[in-house]
Amino acid sequence: MKVSLIQQHYSGNKQQTMDASNKKIKEASRNGAELVVLQELHQNEYFCQSEDVTFFAYAGEYEADLLYWSEAAKTNEVVLVTSLFEKRAPGLYHNTAVVFEKDGSIAGKYRKMHIPDDPGFYEKFYFTPGDLGFEPIDTSVGRLGVLVCWDQWYPEAARIMTLKGAQLLIYPTAIGWFDEDSDAEKMRQRESWITIQRSHAIANAIPVLSCNRVGFEADSSGAMPGIRFWGSSFVCGAQGEMLAEAGTQTEEILYADINHHRTKEVRDIWPFLRDRRIEYYSDLMKRYCD
Numbered sequence: 001m002k003v004s005l006i007q008q009h010y011s012g013n014k015q016q017t018m019d020a021s022n023k024k025i026k027e028a029s030r031n032g033a034e035l036v037v038l039q040e041l042h043q044n045e046y047f048c049q050s051e052d053v054t055f056f057a058y059a060g061e062y063e064a065d066l067l068y069w070s071e072a073a074k075t076n077e078v079v080l081v082t083s084l085f086e087k088r089a090p091g092l093y094h095n096t097a098v099v100f101e102k103d104g105s106i107a108g109k110y111r112k113m114h115i116p117d118d119p120g121f122y123e124k125f126y127f128t129p130g131d132l133g134f135e136p137i138d139t140s141v142g143r144l145g146v147l148v149c150w151d152q153w154y155p156e157a158a159r160i161m162t163l164k165g166a167q168l169l170i171y172p173t174a175i176g177w178f179d180e181d182s183d184a185e186k187m188r189q190r191e192s193w194i195t196i197q198r199s200h201a202i203a204n205a206i207p208v209l210s211c212n213r214v215g216f217e218a219d220s221s222g223a224m225p226g227i228r229f230w231g232s233s234f235v236c237g238a239q240g241e242m243l244a245e246a247g248t249q250t251e252e253i254l255y256a257d258i259n260h261h262r263t264k265e266v267r268d269i270w271p272f273l274r275d276r277r278i279e280y281y282s283d284l285m286k287r288y289c290d
Contacts, residue, residue, distance in 0.1 A: 001141055003168075004033035005254040007233040007246045009215030010045045014058075018043055022072050024253050029076035033255065034102075035141045037081040037211045039233075040149045040174040041095070044085070046213065046229075050221035051125040059087035066098065066106070074104030079139045081146060083172040086111070088128075095127040097146045097172060099137045108137030112148040113157065120178065120224045123150070136166040142260060145206075149173040152193070152210065156284065158200035162273075167260055169200055171210040176229035190230055190248075198240040205238045205266040205273075207258050214251060238266040 006024045011017040021042060028036050041047075043065065047055040065084050073080040079102055086096040095112035111130030115123050134157055136143045145166025151157045152171045161169060175193060177186045201208040214231035234245040235256035244256040267273065283289050 001034055001258045001260070002032045003035040003037070003209060003235065003256050003258055004028035004031070005037045005209060005211040005233045005235065005244075005246070006042075007039065007212060007214050007231050007254060008042070008251045009213070009229075010217055014043050018068065025072055025076050025078065025080065028253055028255070029078050031253075031255065033078060035079045035081070035139075036076075037170055037209055038083060038172060039211045039213045040083045040172040041085060042083055042172070042213075045220070046174050046217050046227065047220070048123045048126060049120050049217070049219040049224045049227065051122050052221065055126065056087075056093065059085040059093045062086050069098070070100055070104040070106070073100035073102060077102045079107070079141045079144075081144070081170055081172065083148060085126075092128055093126060094130060095123065095148060096130075097148055099139060099144060099146060102140055107139045108135070110135070110137070110146045110148065112151060114150040114154055116150045120219070120227055134160040134164070136161055136164050142167040145169045147171050149175065152197055152200075155200060155203065158204055158206075162204040162206055166206065167263065168258065169204070169206055169208045171197065171208070173210060174213045174229060176213070176227040178225050179228055180225060186230075190232060194232065194234065197234075198236050198242075201236050201238060202240040203272060205263055205270060207235065207237050207243075207263070209235050209256075211254075214246075214249065238263045239270075 069082045080100040082098050086094040098109045099107045101107045111132050113130040117124040136145045145161030211233045213229035216228045218226040231248045235243045244254050246252040246254045
């Protein structure tokens with residue numbers, strides 16, 4: 001199965017950015033991709049750099065956004081993983097990944113569970129933690145374990161998706177550098193981000209698809225220095241081997257071939273799931289073992 005990750009920058013306004021994404025989806029489909037993944041909050045700028053109630057208006061367009069991406073999936077006959085700002089009720093919003101089937105129907109959705117609150121990433125101001133749990137989404141191309149960005153640092157999320165039969169782990173994400181950080185610090189951050197996700201592939205013997213933003217985005221409030229998203233979208237196989245990797249500075253349509261049978265082969269020789277001592281893992285239910 002050919003998969004495609006759309007790594008792109010914000011084009012200055014929502015419609016231009018959506019149209020650019022749609023054009024890339026068409027290209028990916030023409031090149032044989034059956035599954036296309038878009039980056040986190042791909043319709044707009046990464047607005048979480050500051051706390052501003054005016055940005056809640058973005059979520060008010062959620063229903064129209066569903067129709068737009070449904071049509072994109074149907075027209076191009078791809079399974080499409082999107083990342084949208086969902087208004088559930090006044091004052092109640094989610095960072096939601098919606099997966100569309102090839103006929104445009106909604107295969108399922110996942111609401112981001114782990115929500116960061118750090119300088120330049122003030123997501124707790126905007127997003128209520130997800131309440132749908134870690135549930136894989138069944139599609140015509142397989143059972144997808146869709147998670148979102150900050151979720152990628154938590155092995156528990158990857159493990160639960162795997163234990164529920166996910167065949168791929170998919171991470172739409174938005175992460176980057178602050179320009180004032182040293183080159184060494186930038187390198188450590190990026191390498192950590194890649195390593196933790198490859199470790200999920202290895203520990204669970206499952207391919208991982210990680211689609212990140214790229215390009216510099218200023219903070220609209222001027223209070224923060226802005227984020228230079230480092231791209232580096234990648235696909236790795238069930239042993240963590242790199243199948244495809246994008247650059248750090250430019251837009252790119254990344255392609256990779258996924259062989260579901262390879263997961264079985266790896267698990268037969270590295271049976272990590274067989275040897276888990278689940279009767280001794282109760283401490284994982286504690287915040288900290290004092």
